[in-house]
Amino acid sequence: MSEKLPSVDVLVVGFGWTGAIVAQELTDAGLNVLALERGRWRDTPTDFAPTFAQDELRYMWRHALFENLAHNTLTIRNNTSQTALPMRVMGSFLPGTGVGGSGVHWNGQTWRFLPSDLEVRSHVTRRYGAKAIPADMTIQDFGVTYDDLEPHYDRFEYLCGTSGTAGNLNGQIQPGGNPFEGARKRAYPTPAMRQAYAPTLFAEAAAKLGYHPFPQPSSNLSQAYTNPLGVQLAPCTYCGFCEKFGCGNYSKASAQTTILPVLMRKPNFTLRTEAEALTINRDSTGKRAVSVTYVDAQGREFEQPADLIFLGTYALNNVRLLLLSGIGTPYDPRTGQGVVGRNYAYQRTSFVNAFFDDKILNPFIGAGAHGMHIDDFNGDNFDHGGLGFLGGGYFGVLQTGARPIETHPVPEGTPTWGGAWKKAVAANYLKTTTISTHGGVMSHRGNYLDLDPTYRDVYGRPLLRMTFDYTDNEQKMARYITDRAADVARAMSPREIKVVYRDGSWDVVPYQTTHNTGGAIMGADPKTSVVNRYLQSWDVSNLFVMGASAFPQNPGYNPTGTVAALAYWSLEAVREQYLKSPGPLVRT
Amino acid sequence: METKLSRRGLLGAGLAAGAAGALPLAAPGAPEQSARGGGAGPDIRGDMPWQEGAADAPFPADRRAGYIYFTAAEAAFIEAAVGRLIPADELGGGAIEAAVPLFIDRQLDGQYGHATRWYMQGPWAPPLKTQGYQSRMTPAEVYRSAIRAIDDMVAQRHGGVPFAKLPPDQQDAVLKGLETDELAIEGVDTKVFFTLRLQNTIEGFFGDPVYGGNKDMIGWRLIGFPGARYDHGPFVDRHNQPYPLPPVGITGRPGWMPRDEDGQPKEVGTKTHV
Numbered sequence: 124m125s126e127k128l129p130s131v132d133v134l135v136v137g138f139g140w141t142g143a144i145v146a147q148e149l150t151d152a153g154l155n156v157l158a159l160e161r162g163r164w165r166d167t168p169t170d171f172a173p174t175f176a177q178d179e180l181r182y183m184w185r186h187a188l189f190e191n192l193a194h195n196t197l198t199i200r201n202n203t204s205q206t207a208l209p210m211r212v213m214g215s216f217l218p219g220t221g222v223g224g225s226g227v228h229w230n231g232q233t234w235r236f237l238p239s240d241l242e243v244r245s246h247v248t249r250r251y252g253a254k255a256i257p258a259d260m261t262i263q264d265f266g267v268t269y270d271d272l273e274p275h276y277d278r279f280e281y282l283c284g285t286s287g288t289a290g291n292l293n294g295q296i297q298p299g300g301n302p303f304e305g306a307r308k309r310a311y312p313t314p315a316m317r318q319a320y321a322p323t324l325f326a327e328a329a330a331k332l333g334y335h336p337f338p339q340p341s342s343n344l345s346q347a348y349t350n351p352l353g354v355q356l357a358p359c360t361y362c363g364f365c366e367k368f369g370c371g372n373y374s375k376a377s378a379q380t381t382i383l384p385v386l387m388r389k390p391n392f393t394l395r396t397e398a399e400a401l402t403i404n405r406d407s408t409g410k411r412a413v414s415v416t417y418v419d420a421q422g423r424e425f426e427q428p429a430d431l432i433f434l435g436t437y438a439l440n441n442v443r444l445l446l447l448s449g450i451g452t453p454y455d456p457r458t459g460q461g462v463v464g465r466n467y468a469y470q471r472t473s474f475v476n477a478f479f480d481d482k483i484l485n486p487f488i489g490a491g492a493h494g495m496h497i498d499d500f501n502g503d504n505f506d507h508g509g510l511g512f513l514g515g516g517y518f519g520v521l522q523t524g525a526r527p528i529e530t531h532p533v534p535e536g537t538p539t540w541g542g543a544w545k546k547a548v549a550a551n552y553l554k555t556t557t558i559s560t561h562g563g564v565m566s567h568r569g570n571y572l573d574l575d576p577t578y579r580d581v582y583g584r585p586l587l588r589m590t591f592d593y594t595d596n597e598q599k600m601a602r603y604i605t606d607r608a609a610d611v612a613r614a615m616s617p618r619e620i621k622v623v624y625r626d627g628s629w630d631v632v633p634y635q636t637t638h639n640t641g642g643a644i645m646g647a648d649p650k651t652s653v654v655n656r657y658l659q660s661w662d663v664s665n666l667f668v669m670g671a672s673a674f675p676q677n678p679g680y681n682p683t684g685t686v687a688a689l690a691y692w693s694l695e696a697v698r699e700q701y702l703k704s705p706g707p708l709v710r711t
Numbered sequence: 712m713e714t715k716l717s718r719r720g721l722l723g724a725g726l727a728a729g730a731a732g733a734l735p736l737a738a739p740g741a742p743e744q745s746a747r748g749g750g751a752g753p754d755i756r757g758d759m760p761w762q763e764g765a766a767d768a769p770f771p772a773d774r775r776a777g778y779i780y781f782t783a784a785e786a787a788f789i790e791a792a793v794g795r796l797i798p799a800d801e802l803g804g805g806a807i808e809a810a811v812p813l814f815i816d817r818q819l820d821g822q823y824g825h826a827t828r829w830y831m832q833g834p835w836a837p838p839l840k841t842q843g844y845q846s847r848m849t850p851a852e853v854y855r856s857a858i859r860a861i862d863d864m865v866a867q868r869h870g871g872v873p874f875a876k877l878p879p880d881q882q883d884a885v886l887k888g889l890e891t892d893e894l895a896i897e898g899v900d901t902k903v904f905f906t907l908r909l910q911n912t913i914e915g916f917f918g919d920p921v922y923g924g925n926k927d928m929i930g931w932r933l934i935g936f937p938g939a940r941y942d943h944g945p946f947v948d949r950h951n952q953p954y955p956l957p958p959v960g961i962t963g964r965p966g967w968m969p970r971d972e973d974g975q976p977k978e979v980g981t982k983t984h985v
Contacts (some may be wrong), residue, residue: 164753166760168766169765175768192829201839323950360944387757483951540909541798545798578832
């Protein structure tokens, strides 16, 4: 039996980026907010201090900041004919746990989606005709437009102090920025980062080929910055330990470095750590959420009532909580009916190594969002006529810091160990760079999430089951953009290149990206979406579901900028509409 | 952790009355029970918590001499095997000189060896190639069972000689057979073992010396990685120039660098292979 606790106005489940944004906005609105976080308190001076944060073994390979799979994991398979087995060891993606969530160990790559990404089905139909979309490709419009989100993208970038060069200011194309981006109302809050040698060589080669290189928009800051909440961030030191690490220098935007110093001091906010949510409970009508049952570090169960509930856990866990709580109809891939778990998507990545003899690149100098890219082959920035696929990705040299356990590239044909391997590693480490591609994944009828029939977590609850593979569309897209990346690599005049397409089925072992999307998608129709355009549950109007679980498909960009923009967009509607008149914000 | 429960929030909650049946935020249990380890908490309110002496510093490897996890026979096998994976040569020391066997021993003795953060519940089934690690054994158990089985197999084929006593070319042949699965042994995860051990050898060669491997920063000096440095800012736009500073680890740069008559480190700067 769980002990019932006194009620609060707003309960936030999960305390990463979206949890902190929700709590900040709704405490500002005068509400009493309680956040539940399954992990523990973490902060810069205690947990990511620069005297020990730069530790590849501990953080990357021993997963010190990531979810503990012994407690909870998910099962994986490529299609429904296979038996899913548990992800016993992390590899392909690395969800976090603890205060700040995965936003502690993110890279700081802060993108906006293209206007056409947010209306992809309408856009493709207009440009190429409805027949261009294969029958099993279940892409849909987000239900919000770029213009809807622009002020909220801006809000997040100014919260973080994002460093970048605008490519499109109020419709005017700007030199040095990304000319394909949607129009922004004002420039980035801080100028782009300085670029190391390899990204510079990439940009020169790309420009020579007629492409449009620009600096990666970065929430590892180029200079000191004070955000609108009065919180200060410091200039990045390019130590090369962002991705998979906490920042010891207050240079990478995270909940800790942008919001918490203000939020934690508010009298109407409480954070409860080591509290893992088990289910969302509803009243007898099933249309109103009344509480969340959670378990504390001693294994005791509590029921926390609230008037308004926000799910802000990692995308995969949002979907699992909905399924475990019986909220919404689970998706069935045989019939295509149901919504919860539908349109799971991911990212399609590949890379090209360029090996030089005459250039010292010092690849260990880096930051999570330090590099130069081109966007000429992302989304629908290029004509897909006759190509046989939709979508695309950006690519470029993203010099995040070549930590040597993970990064010691060797040329084609080098043995995997022994004296020849050692010589090749020693000869190439300082003189090799990598062009990475970062492609989107269109949603597909067979890619989905549900509950596993066999495997359980430590609480005896079913694990989430992921059924996912790349489709013909993603394989053709990756081949196409990887070949374009190889063209740029050759134009950099290296001694030799190595092209890694990553053909074949999705594999859980090699790290790819922690960009799992979909499963609780937003949209205009309750038959094909879990939440409406304000991230409000169609079925339970006092439940909002934040995060990348809302993406109907995954465009060719990192998700965090859009995750945060959608949170601000949703909260604006909550503040201006819902609080005045609680109930569905979209009538069906 | 101090708990600051108050009802001040209510007074400032101008909009709260307009919210859906807004209720006061009440203490989840009595305040004195809300600290870490008691009540429904730990609840954190009123400030950014900070606690003296709580810094989450790494646990260094046990520095006592000798092996803790490995038996003598296992140690002989591992020393021979990692020495072939990363041999000493004209470029400098290899995995033996970098103390990789000691690193692996300490890792297997700790959380990693016992897979404390991996999902190890059954049932088990033959995996697809895309489903990753599916052994029912922990890394420590994989090493123990595989080393014994491989040594038995080698002894049968080579007149009772264990792997560690084979000439290097024959050791390489055995390692290749494990890598390609040609020497798969029924009932033993020899391929899993090979993959783990290659990964662990690279970890021990390039990881921070605080964990017992990468002794004298052999791995970092070989490739020119400057280690756990905190500020590369001055060098970002010095394009195509050798990085001038030697490596440091989490525990700093103890005086293990050879010195010349003037007391200056002989090896100034990292190797750049220009």
